[in-house]
Amino acid sequence: MHFFLFQVDTVATAVSTAPAGESLSLWYLLKEGGVLMIPLALCSLALVYLFFERFMVIRKGGSYDPFFMVRIREYLQEGNLGAARSLAKTTPGPVARMIGKGLSRYGRTPEQVEKAMEATGKQEIYTLEKNLGILNTISRIAPIFGFLGTIAGMIVLFYNIQHVGFSLDAIAGGIYTKMITSAVGLIIGLLAYLAYDFLNTQVSKITNRMEAAGADLQDAFLEFPADNPRIVG
Numbered sequence: 001m002h003f004f005l006f007q008v009d010t011v012a013t014a015v016s017t018a019p020a021g022e023s024l025s026l027w028y029l030l031k032e033g034g035v036l037m038i039p040l041a042l043c044s045l046a047l048v049y050l051f052f053e054r055f056m057v058i059r060k061g062g063s064y065d066p067f068f069m070v071r072i073r074e075y076l077q078e079g080n081l082g083a084a085r086s087l088a089k090t091t092p093g094p095v096a097r098m099i100g101k102g103l104s105r106y107g108r109t110p111e112q113v114e115k116a117m118e119a120t121g122k123q124e125i126y127t128l129e130k131n132l133g134i135l136n137t138i139s140r141i142a143p144i145f146g147f148l149g150t151i152a153g154m155i156v157l158f159y160n161i162q163h164v165g166f167s168l169d170a171i172a173g174g175i176y177t178k179m180i181t182s183a184v185g186l187i188i189g190l191l192a193y194l195a196y197d198f199l200n201t202q203v204s205k206i207t208n209r210m211e212a213a214g215a216d217l218q219d220a221f222l223e224f225p226a227d228n229p230r231i232v233g
Contacts, residue, residue: 146185
């Protein structure tokens with residue numbers, strides 16, 4: 001009830017407070033959006049924070065030396081398993097950590113090696129994808145908040161007409177101010193969706209790189225088996 005009374009007062013003063021003869025400022029329009037601009041503002045702040053936080057994490061995780069697996073294979077070919085493990089341990093990134101787990105299972109069955117690398121890979125991907133679901137949620141709920149604000153504004157407008165009287169200026173002013181929430185909600189939702197899609201694409205690239213490196217290590221294990229007398233752990 002208090003929410004609708006607040007909206008009635010906002011609609012009633014929308015035209016009188018507008019800067020006459022001047023173009024409307026962005027701040028004025030945002031102010032006239034009503035109380036539902038508060039959750040939209042929170043959604044926008046969460047969007048900005050989560051995007052840059054995840055972007056830095058994924059960018060760091062996406063750093064990869066294209067010669068990493070080449071050197072791993074060379075060490076295995078030379079029989080220097082210790083050097084291969086040391087390289088995987090000192091190289092940053094999810095690919096190196098997954099390969100390091102595979103090297104720690106060297107000499108076991110291919111199924112055991114694959115299972116160990118798969119478990120590590122899933123954990124790495126989970127770390128990269130952490131909080132991405134919140135961006136997806138923001139892309140869905142922000143437009144809903146916007147439409148809710150517009151619908152609430154229209155309800156208050158008709159309430160005003162019934163109890164205060166018909167005024168074309170007040171109705172027009174109330175409609176455009178309440179449409180602000182829809183516009184802001186759609187903009188935030190669109191930006192959140194683009195941010196989610198972009199970051200998710202980067203994670204997919206890292207996932208594909210991990211799968212390729214894992215397959216390459218399995219091939220190396222078959223080419224240089226553990227019973228090779230040259231292998232030194």
